[in-house]
Amino acid sequence: MAKVKVKLAPGRIAFFHQETGIHLDLESPVAEVPGDADLTGIKTALKVGTLVLVEGSIEDLEQDDTKEDTANDSEKKAVKEDQPSKEEDKVKDDTSDENFTEEELEELTVKELKDLARDMDLSGYSSMVKDDLIELILGE
Numbered sequence: 001m002a003k004v005k006v007k008l009a010p011g012r013i014a015f016f017h018q019e020t021g022i023h024l025d026l027e028s029p030v031a032e033v034p035g036d037a038d039l040t041g042i043k044t045a046l047k048v049g050t051l052v053l054v055e056g057s058i059e060d061l062e063q064d065d066t067k068e069d070t071a072n073d074s075e076k077k078a079v080k081e082d083q084p085s086k087e088e089d090k091v092k093d094d095t096s097d098e099n100f101t102e103e104e105l106e107e108l109t110v111k112e113l114k115d116l117a118r119d120m121d122l123s124g125y126s127s128m129v130k131d132d133l134i135e136l137i138l139g140e
Contacts, residue, residue, distance in 0.1 A: 003054030004033040006042065008051050017041045030054055041107040048100075048108065048116055105134045113137065 006022075007030040007053040008015055019038040022031045033056075034044055045051040105113065113133040116126035122136055 005054040082091040
């Protein structure tokens with residue numbers, strides 16, 4: 001697997017991914033992604049703008065996944081298309097045309113869901129719990 005590094009997106013102060021053990025904060029904003037763990041949460045964080053790629057690509061993250069599960073090919077292509085470029089040094093402001101799955105949103109923290117709701121210009125999310133935030137974002 002090729003080397004893949006991610007960093008906190010501008011405006012983010014912390015990120016933790018239990019499956020890989022990646023913990024990023026302002027003091028340690030960059031990490032190398034291990035290839036031997038479930039990377040769904042990392043891909044979702046890249047898609048929603050919590051993380052940005054520093055080195056490598058989504059394809060590098062997907063190489064091992066295609067061996068294990070080819071059923072998610074269309075979802076992976078969508079992640080690749082939405083990936084921020086290495087040069088892009090800002091969080092994507094317009095997320096209104098994003099199509100998130102419930103599983104992707106379940107991977108996010110309440111804070112990340114509230115940030116996403118704010119970025120989507122949704123209202124009434126500040127006191128919501130996780131399940132309600134997911135319903136709001138999915139438009140249910």
